[in-house]
Amino acid sequence: MSTSNSQLVAKLIQNTIRDEVQALSAYHVPDASGYLKLDAMENPYRLPPELQQSLAQRLTQIDLNRYPVPSYSALKAALSHHYGVPQGYPLVLGNGSDELITLLSVACAKPGAKVLAPVPSFVMYAMSAKLAGLDFVGVPLNTDLSLDTPAMLDAIAAHQPAITYLAYPNNPTGTKFSEDEMETIIRAVGETGIVVVDEAYQPFAQSSFMPRLAEFPNMVVMRTVSKLGLAGVRLGYMAAAPALLEQFEKVRPPYNINVLTEAAVLCVLEHAEVFEQQAADLRGQREHLSSQLAALPGVSVFPSAANFVLTKFENPEGNCGSEQSFADQVFTKLAARKILVKNVGKMHALLKDCLRITVSTAEENAILLNALKEILRGS
Numbered sequence: 296m297s298t299s300n301s302q303l304v305a306k307l308i309q310n311t312i313r314d315e316v317q318a319l320s321a322y323h324v325p326d327a328s329g330y331l332k333l334d335a336m337e338n339p340y341r342l343p344p345e346l347q348q349s350l351a352q353r354l355t356q357i358d359l360n361r362y363p364v365p366s367y368s369a370l371k372a373a374l375s376h377h378y379g380v381p382q383g384y385p386l387v388l389g390n391g392s393d394e395l396i397t398l399l400s401v402a403c404a405k406p407g408a409k410v411l412a413p414v415p416s417f418v419m420y421a422m423s424a425k426l427a428g429l430d431f432v433g434v435p436l437n438t439d440l441s442l443d444t445p446a447m448l449d450a451i452a453a454h455q456p457a458i459t460y461l462a463y464p465n466n467p468t469g470t471k472f473s474e475d476e477m478e479t480i481i482r483a484v485g486e487t488g489i490v491v492v493d494e495a496y497q498p499f500a501q502s503s504f505m506p507r508l509a510e511f512p513n514m515v516v517m518r519t520v521s522k523l524g525l526a527g528v529r530l531g532y533m534a535a536a537p538a539l540l541e542q543f544e545k546v547r548p549p550y551n552i553n554v555l556t557e558a559a560v561l562c563v564l565e566h567a568e569v570f571e572q573q574a575a576d577l578r579g580q581r582e583h584l585s586s587q588l589a590a591l592p593g594v595s596v597f598p599s600a601a602n603f604v605l606t607k608f609e610n611p612e613g614n615c616g617s618e619q620s621f622a623d624q625v626f627t628k629l630a631a632r633k634i635l636v637k638n639v640g641k642m643h644a645l646l647k648d649c650l651r652i653t654v655s656t657a658e659e660n661a662i663l664l665n666a667l668k669e670i671l672r673g674s
């Protein structure tokens with residue numbers, strides 16, 4: 296581009312793009328080709344061959360020339376049936392739960408409205424709030440990564456948040472907050488705001504607020520099929536009292552779920568037991584991996600109810616003269632061995648020296664553990 300055109304574009308951006316947007320940096324996803332991918336909480340298993348075959352069959356039948364039917368009633372019925380949505384509670388579907396978070400922000404973006412969540416938690420809560428022009432209030436967790444309930448209650452009283460997010464279990468910590476404390480917070484918010492219980496990791500947590508929708512009229516329960524083993528299809532859903540949910544349905548782009556996603560999820564849900572078995576296997580692997588990691592020198596593991604483990608790396612002998620923290624060194628050495636985990640050490644003070652590691656198959660977990668043993672031995 297010519298210099299004068301570049302200058303024009305720079306001015307154009309100054310004139311048109313909101314300051315909040317200009318200040319953001321785009322969500323960065325590292326190129327992971329050739330890596331053992333333990334950074335993004337993906338399910339390591341693919342579909343069994345018979346299911347791949349029936350899916351391929353099913354996809355050939357689709358009318359790609361037609362728009363989706365925006366009620367998505369068959370898909371909603373299947374999700375409700377398989378995932379325990381109580382009778383009388385409708386769903387809103389999103390292109391991943393990321394889109395649902397955006398819909399919630401947009402619907403609640405009254406001037407001065409606030410979004411509240413414990414921190415560290417899922418980064419999209421704050422990001423989406425800022426993009427919709429809402430203020431974000433983060434309330435630090437306790438050092439053991441449990442909820443600081445008195446601080447949450449003070450912040451709720453002070454800020455009257457329109458939306459409060461509780462990820463259950465929490466990402467990036469893996470913590471399953473106490474059910475009693477969650478209940479206290481949902482009741483304290485009461486009619487002044489919505490409380491979103493984000494159950495992205497429900498298959499690994501085995502407890503849920505979904506059956507309790509009738510008890511909490513201000514609660515929205517949000518789920519996704521991503522962590523279950525379908526991250527690529529992009530489908531999230533949320534349930535709440537019908538009148539409340541209808542408001543969010545108005546904000547949803549009418550054709551946000553494409554016909555391929557719709558057909559694929561309908562097809563694989565006929566074999567939902569496949570995902571249940573995979574989740575059960577990963578829960579077992581999580582316990583094994585956690586105890587093996589915790590047995591390594593300088594390594595501590597936070598209890599997890601999700602399909603990842605937050606792991607702290609501290610060298611008893613310090614940083615060995617390096618500029619990098621010990622956890623950063625471990626991250627770099629894993630990457631050199633083509634193993635990708637998530638370095639969350641700079642996300643929040645409570646996560647200092649922590650790496651977040653996705654639980655995978657027995658084989659892949661063993662590769663990680665062997666690499667860590669070698670790295671920690673200093674070879």
Ligand SMILES: *Cc1c(COP(=O)(O)O)cnc(C)c1O
Binds near residue numbers: 519
């Ligand atoms: C991964 C994750 C999501 C995002 O799910 P998608 O449906 O893939 O957009 C939402 N909430 C939490 C807490 C997550 O960890």
